[in-house]
Amino acid sequence: MSSAPSATIDDAVAALRRGELLAIPTETVYGLAADARNAQAVAKIFALKGRPADHPLIVHIADARQLAEWAIDIPDSAYVLAQAFWPGPLTLILRKQPGVLDAVTGGQDTVGLRCPDNASTLALLRAFGGGLAAPSANRFGRISPTSAEHVRAEFGGNTPLVLDGGVCSVGIESTIIDLSRSPPRILRHGHIRTEQLLPMVPDLQSGQTGGSPRVSGSLEAHYAPRTPMRLVSREQIEADTGAGNVVLALAELPAGREGLALPGEADAYAHGLYAALRRLDAMQAHCILLEQPPQSPAWLAVNDRIGRACTGSGTPDAQNV
Ligand code: TXA
Numbered sequence: 001m002s003s004a005p006s007a008t009i010d011d012a013v014a015a016l017r018r019g020e021l022l023a024i025p026t027e028t029v030y031g032l033a034a035d036a037r038n039a040q041a042v043a044k045i046f047a048l049k050g051r052p053a054d055h056p057l058i059v060h061i062a063d064a065r066q067l068a069e070w071a072i073d074i075p076d077s078a079y080v081l082a083q084a085f086w087p088g089p090l091t092l093i094l095r096k097q098p099g100v101l102d103a104v105t106g107g108q109d110t111v112g113l114r115c116p117d118n119a120s121t122l123a124l125l126r127a128f129g130g131g132l133a134a135p136s137a138n139r140f141g142r143i144s145p146t147s148a149e150h151v152r153a154e155f156g157g158n159t160p161l162v163l164d165g166g167v168c169s170v171g172i173e174s175t176i177i178d179l180s181r182s183p184p185r186i187l188r189h190g191h192i193r194t195e196q197l198l199p200m201v202p203d204l205q206s207g208q209t210g211g212s213p214r215v216s217g218s219l220e221a222h223y224a225p226r227t228p229m230r231l232v233s234r235e236q237i238e239a240d241t242g243a244g245n246v247v248l249a250l251a252e253l254p255a256g257r258e259g260l261a262l263p264g265e266a267d268a269y270a271h272g273l274y275a276a277l278r279r280l281d282a283m284q285a286h287c288i289l290l291e292q293p294p295q296s297p298a299w300l301a302v303n304d305r306i307g308r309a310c311t312g313s314g315t316p317d318a319q320n321v
């Protein structure tokens, strides 16, 4: 593992201005950031992540006043949502300004924008002045990082400068809402729930359609450990006799089982989910048995992530693209 140093805000701004990558903390997960106006810097994100070039990146901005630098035809609902939820885990997809790099938008006519709720990164964004293109700071298809240590574990000796903002408070990626078309649609579920958005966007639709834009978080295999992982009931865990299986239990680890338990409340579970998956993956078990959480609306984003993590699990990196 690399012992990459933690950056100060001044170091971080200087690295961005030199066209280098920088790992940034956000309230959701750590991002792998570059100056969103610098095509060569943005290309380094795709190279380090191993991400397909046509997958668009979110541009992180300091506040809603910067929306018009990146987007056109901005509906009033964008400002209403930004006022209610920014800084925070909500990404708005809007029609892009003509000058926004194709590398950032994946060649689409829309751009994703969000103002993250992390004090270090907000200070960085204000000092830098521009936008930061940043996907989650993990290798493509793998588990998103929720601490600076995770970022270093992910990229080893190739780890860029890291702005260490501690452990991410939310722990799963932002909710993405597409406001570029009518009716607006949720493209990725997250900490901010549909019920919270509906009062401001009454015609909001949920779920993907065939013609929807590319969202790598919508691939069936994503967020995945290398160890095979299966969604199972509590009864199946109790009946399991498989030697070498580890358990990710809800609320309490069954007596005598090896593994971890996450809280039985959705936000607290989400906060610990990725760190738990990393720890379980490191145990090099035969299989991770993940106890199925409730199916209620509060668990939608968690169930989305763990479903994809199970689908993508058990594959070496190269096969998970
Ligand atoms: O919480 C988050 O959103 C984190 C932190 C770092 O901000 N970022 C994140 O980035 O999850 P990433 O690249 O791992 O996922 C962002 C998703 C991708 O699936 C991408 O396809 C989608 O946002 N996206 C970005 N721009 C888009 C656009 N113009 N249209 C549709 N989807 C877009």
Ligand code: MG
Binding pocket: 135, 136, 144, 217
């Ligand atoms: Mg990601």
